[in-house]
Amino acid sequence: MAQDTLLKGKGKLREVRRTKIRRLSVVVDLQDFLAPPIILEDFMKLQGSNPDPERYRVIDLEVLVCPEDSNVVLTSECAKCPRFIRRYRDEIHCVETLT
Amino acid sequence: MPLQGGLGLAFEKGDERVAVFIIDEEAVKLRGELIKRLMKASRGENFDLVYVAAPKLIATVLDASVFVELGVGLLVVGENVVEAAPAKKRSQPIIGEDLRRRLMRLEERIDALEAEEARSEGVESLTERITRLELEVEALKDNISKSLRRLDATLSGILAKVNALEEVLVSLKRVKMPAVSVKEPGLEPGVTVADEGLPSFFKDNPWLKILSSKGRES
Numbered sequence: 001m002a003q004d005t006l007l008k009g010k011g012k013l014r015e016v017r018r019t020k021i022r023r024l025s026v027v028v029d030l031q032d033f034l035a036p037p038i039i040l041e042d043f044m045k046l047q048g049s050n051p052d053p054e055r056y057r058v059i060d061l062e063v064l065v066c067p068e069d070s071n072v073v074l075t076s077e078c079a080k081c082p083r084f085i086r087r088y089r090d091e092i093h094c095v096e097t098l099t
Numbered sequence: 100m101p102l103q104g105g106l107g108l109a110f111e112k113g114d115e116r117v118a119v120f121i122i123d124e125e126a127v128k129l130r131g132e133l134i135k136r137l138m139k140a141s142r143g144e145n146f147d148l149v150y151v152a153a154p155k156l157i158a159t160v161l162d163a164s165v166f167v168e169l170g171v172g173l174l175v176v177g178e179n180v181v182e183a184a185p186a187k188k189r190s191q192p193i194i195g196e197d198l199r200r201r202l203m204r205l206e207e208r209i210d211a212l213e214a215e216e217a218r219s220e221g222v223e224s225l226t227e228r229i230t231r232l233e234l235e236v237e238a239l240k241d242n243i244s245k246s247l248r249r250l251d252a253t254l255s256g257i258l259a260k261v262n263a264l265e266e267v268l269v270s271l272k273r274v275k276m277p278a279v280s281v282k283e284p285g286l287e288p289g290v291t292v293a294d295e296g297l298p299s300f301f302k303d304n305p306w307l308k309i310l311s312s313k314g315r316e317s
Contacts, residue, residue: 075160076159079155079156079159085175085183086173086181
C-alpha cells in the first residue's frame with residue numbers, strides 16, 4: 001500500500017492510501033455445491049481443460065485488503081466507505097481516518 | 100443552457116462553460132447508454148470543462164486514469180461530492196486548413212457581392228436621375244408647345260390684321276384720283292396741299308376740292 005498526501009479543505013493534510021486491487025477468476029461448480037470455488041488457473045491445472053459452461057461458472061472478482069481494518073473486501077464494497085476517493089488503474093485510492 | 104441526452108448539468112462560470120454528464124445505474128444497465136454518455140463526455144463539444152458524475156458504487160468500477168488521460172473530470176457522488184479527477188480546460192477547436200480556405204473563399208464572395216450591391220446602388224441612382232430628367236423634359240415640352248400655340252395664335256392675329264391693312268391699302272391704291280389743289284383759307288392761290296408735303300393721295304384728289312368747298316359753304 002502506497003501513500004500520498006492530499007490537500008483537503010480547511011488546510012488539513014490527509015494521507016491518500018493507494019491499495020492494490022487483485023483480480024480473481026473463480027470457478028464455481030453448479031452441480032456440487034460442496035466443492036470449493038477454485039481459481040481458474042488451478043482448475044486448468046487440475047482438470048487440464050477449460051471449465052464446461054454447462055456445469056461451471058467463472059466469476060471474476062476484484063478484491064483488496066482494506067487499509068482501515070485489513071479485511072479482504074470487494075472493490076464494490078469500497079462504495080460504502082466514506083474514505084473512498086477513486087479507482088485509479090488497478091488501485092483504490094482512499095484517505096486515512098483522522099485521529 | 101439546453102441539456103442534451105446524457106448531459107445532466109451545464110452552467111457557465113465566468114468565461115468557462117462547464118458540462119456534467121451523469122453516469123447513473125440506469126446508464127450502467129444499458130451498456131450502450133453508458134458508452135454513449137462517456138463518448139459524449141470525452142468529446143465535450145462547446146464546453147471548456149467536462150465532468151462525469153458517478154455514484155460511489157459505479158466509481159469503484161470506473162478507472163479514473165482514463166478520465167485523466169482524456170482530460171475529463173470525475174466527480175464521485177456519495178455523502179459528499181469528491182473531485183476524483185480534475186477536468187482539463189479544453190482549447191478551442193483549431194480550424195483546419197480546408198476550413199480556412201473555404202472561409203476565405205466565402206469572404207471573397209461576400210466582398211464581391213457587396214461590391215456588386217454598391218454598383219447596383221449607383222445604377223439605381225443614375226436611373227432615378229434619368230427618370231427625373233425625362234419628366235422635366237416632358238414638362239418643358241408641354242410648356243414649349245403651349246407657348247408655341249399662343250405665339251402661333253398671336254402671329255395669326257397679326258397676320259390677319261396685316262392682310263386686312265394690305266387689302267385696305269390695295270383698295271386705296273386702286274382708286275387713282277387726280278391731284279386736287281386745295282385752297283386753304285390762308286393760302287395763296289395756286290398752292291396745293293400736295294405741295295405742302297401731304298400724302299400722295301391728296302395730290303390731285305377732286306374730293307378735297309369738293310370737301311373744302313363744302314366746308315366753306317357751311
